[in-house]
Amino acid sequence: MLMLMKIKIAMLVGALAAPVLATVLAPPPQVDPEGISRLAPASFSYRAAGDFSRSGKPVEGPLRGLGSPTELLVMKRQVTVAEYDRCVEEGACPRVGSQSGRRDVPIVGVSWHDASTYAAWISLKTGVTHRLPTDEEWTFAAAEKARDEALPLVDPADPAQAWIARYETESNRSRPAETAPQPGGTFGTNSKGLDDLAGNIWEWTDTCFIRASLDGNREQVTNTNCGVRVVEGAHRAYMTDFIRDPKSGGCAAGVPPTNLGFRLIVERPGAAVADAFRKAVKLLRRA
Numbered sequence: 001m002l003m004l005m006k007i008k009i010a011m012l013v014g015a016l017a018a019p020v021l022a023t024v025l026a027p028p029p030q031v032d033p034e035g036i037s038r039l040a041p042a043s044f045s046y047r048a049a050g051d052f053s054r055s056g057k058p059v060e061g062p063l064r065g066l067g068s069p070t071e072l073l074v075m076k077r078q079v080t081v082a083e084y085d086r087c088v089e090e091g092a093c094p095r096v097g098s099q100s101g102r103r104d105v106p107i108v109g110v111s112w113h114d115a116s117t118y119a120a121w122i123s124l125k126t127g128v129t130h131r132l133p134t135d136e137e138w139t140f141a142a143a144e145k146a147r148d149e150a151l152p153l154v155d156p157a158d159p160a161q162a163w164i165a166r167y168e169t170e171s172n173r174s175r176p177a178e179t180a181p182q183p184g185g186t187f188g189t190n191s192k193g194l195d196d197l198a199g200n201i202w203e204w205t206d207t208c209f210i211r212a213s214l215d216g217n218r219e220q221v222t223n224t225n226c227g228v229r230v231v232e233g234a235h236r237a238y239m240t241d242f243i244r245d246p247k248s249g250g251c252a253a254g255v256p257p258t259n260l261g262f263r264l265i266v267e268r269p270g271a272a273v274a275d276a277f278r279k280a281v282k283l284l285r286r287a
Helices: 002-025 081-090 112-126 134-144 160-173 271-287
Strands: 036-039 044-045 053-056 057-059 063-069 074-075 201-213 218-231 235-238 259-261
Touching: 036 053, 036 134, 044 134, 074 134, 081 112, 134 201, 134 218, 201 235
Parallel strands: 053 201, 201 259
Antiparallel strands: 036 074, 044 063, 053 057, 201 218, 218 235
């Protein structure tokens, strides 16, 4: 019985060794290291996204202390027209609305489905997993450019006044004069090396819209709608996943978003396989 177990574990190690060796011996993946920011693990504050209520009245989402447990690899800038067009030319991505004519500016007018399709395509092309960030990851990466989405304190007995106050605050806030997409770096670089987080592009995340009750000391999610996703930019908004033009649908606590684009998270090549390989070796040694 013990021998049979050793044989099975050895077979497992052998099966796992092939992709690990392939990862080690293969040429470097086609990911531009200069276009990636490596974010070291750290703790940060995060205002939960969604529609929250207490005793039937809308309230701000809870503020949470979170931590990034591992290094996060994030694109320094949004995906450009030129990059997206390569996916279109190969027949993998849908062609989206007319652009400015420049190819070095962010692609805009893309839905969550378009962005997810591009992420799947570039993952196949490079052999390295690319994906949309969660809202928590986007907030962590945005650092000082991320806004606390707490509703302004106006009249606790009339939550609608808070939403009106936020709209007026954001309407009077200095906003980018340019509405057309601009080359990377036009709107500055944050402390973590990412460009244009507070520019005129709102970015899709992979986070679903939720409704939750905060009655008592308990947070209860009453509805999760993954047909609506969180988008982030100068402020947070919620968009139906097939929306390409923010003016045609969506919900934001403040002025509407300008353009819908995206940037991606890059997963470490072979990390999951390598971890499984190490665990299998440990099992073999114990057997």
